[in-house]
Amino acid sequence: MAATKLTQEEVTSRFVRYADLRPCTTAFIDTRTPGSEQKENFTIIGPGVSESPDQFVHIDIPHGFNIGAARQPPGCVNSQHSHETAEVFVVHSGRWKFSLGPDALDAEIELGPGDTVSIPIHVFRGFTNIGDGPGFLFAVLGGDDPGQVTWAPYVFEEAKKHGLILLQDGRLVDTAKGETVPPDGTPMPATTNEQVNSLRRMTADQIKGCVVREAALDDASVRVFGNDGPGESAIIGAKNPDENMPAGKMSWLHGFHLRRWKFDPGYSTPWHARDEAEVIMMHQGRLKYIWEGGELEMRAGDVLSAPIGHARQYVSGNDEAAIAYVVRGGDSPGPFTEIAK
Numbered sequence: 001m002a003a004t005k006l007t008q009e010e011v012t013s014r015f016v017r018y019a020d021l022r023p024c025t026t027a028f029i030d031t032r033t034p035g036s037e038q039k040e041n042f043t044i045i046g047p048g049v050s051e052s053p054d055q056f057v058h059i060d061i062p063h064g065f066n067i068g069a070a071r072q073p074p075g076c077v078n079s080q081h082s083h084e085t086a087e088v089f090v091v092h093s094g095r096w097k098f099s100l101g102p103d104a105l106d107a108e109i110e111l112g113p114g115d116t117v118s119i120p121i122h123v124f125r126g127f128t129n130i131g132d133g134p135g136f137l138f139a140v141l142g143g144d145d146p147g148q149v150t151w152a153p154y155v156f157e158e159a160k161k162h163g164l165i166l167l168q169d170g171r172l173v174d175t176a177k178g179e180t181v182p183p184d185g186t187p188m189p190a191t192t193n194e195q196v197n198s199l200r201r202m203t204a205d206q207i208k209g210c211v212v213r214e215a216a217l218d219d220a221s222v223r224v225f226g227n228d229g230p231g232e233s234a235i236i237g238a239k240n241p242d243e244n245m246p247a248g249k250m251s252w253l254h255g256f257h258l259r260r261w262k263f264d265p266g267y268s269t270p271w272h273a274r275d276e277a278e279v280i281m282m283h284q285g286r287l288k289y290i291w292e293g294g295e296l297e298m299r300a301g302d303v304l305s306a307p308i309g310h311a312r313q314y315v316s317g318n319d320e321a322a323i324a325y326v327v328r329g330g331d332s333p334g335p336f337t338e339i340a341k
């Protein structure tokens with residue numbers, strides 16, 4: 001593997017601090033609907049599934065997956081919709097209820113910080129902040145272009161009542177602001193009963209099989225980098241005998257892997273590189289990303305995309321454990337390559 005030499009600027013262009021996240025509050029058809037109008041949508045690694053030209057994409061380099069996020073105040077609802085790809089939520093803060101089915105009545109499950117749910121393709125899902133403060137969660141979608149979402153029929157009716165029309169090419173027309181359907185635009189027909197009936201329905205027991213609780217991860221961790229490195233726990237993805245890593249509970253194909261790192265204070269990885277995309281979603285503590293010629297420090301809520309082939313070392317802060325959720329490209333990523341220093 002050829003070591004990739006990068007400047008501080010090149011690496012920081014792949015780093016998004018939580019405080020610098022640029023929200024879009026008009027990303028979707030339900031953004032005027034009472035109960036949903038206060039949600040903030042983020043596209044960190046794009047293009048995502050936003051329906052608004054106002055959505056800012058922080059990192060537009062194709063990774064084979066998308067990283068987005070949502071921040072919502074207490075009681076705020078993200079309406080029922082279905083995707084053409086895998087959608088995985090990692091809760092960063094707050095308590096959340098995920099509801100399934102076209103009317104959110106089929107099944108529900110509650111998640112807290114560090115918990116993960118992988119909602120299968122072609123299932124209506126929505127989520128509500130049920131905590132008493134703002135909540136933030138990461139969402140990982142499969143593929144470079146995850147396409148558009150299919151909204152449940154009631155979402156179109158509610159949106160129309162509050163002035164929003166969704167066009168077939170994904171644009172939104174805000175009639176409350178005086179906008180009209182442009183000559184080159186065709187309103188998206190509301191989802192039909194036939195389409196609803198063609199989607200999958202899930203029971204409460206079935207969705208439990210798609211959830212990994214953070215509390216279960218420490219016992220399942222493997223010291224992939226040796227005893228001074230993080231405990232690494234598989235959440236999504238196949239087993240990798242090269243790393244002595246078992247399969248994650250969600251072992252079906254997503255197009256990416258998800259694992260969780262927990263570093264004790266002051267622990268580090270050896271210098272190494274990888275052949276696949278690696279994205280760090282910081283959950284707790286501090287973690288330095290060090291490369292030849294530079295370093296940066298990640299804190300809770302920050303996201304870094306480590307370049308393919310880039311020689312690096314991760315070092316945790318001395319004061320508390322560092323926890324990160326790590327997304328890697330492909331269904332069968334290989335092991336890291338150690339680099340002599």
Ligand SMILES: [Fe+2]
Nearest residue numbers: 081083087149
């Ligand atoms: Fe979604």
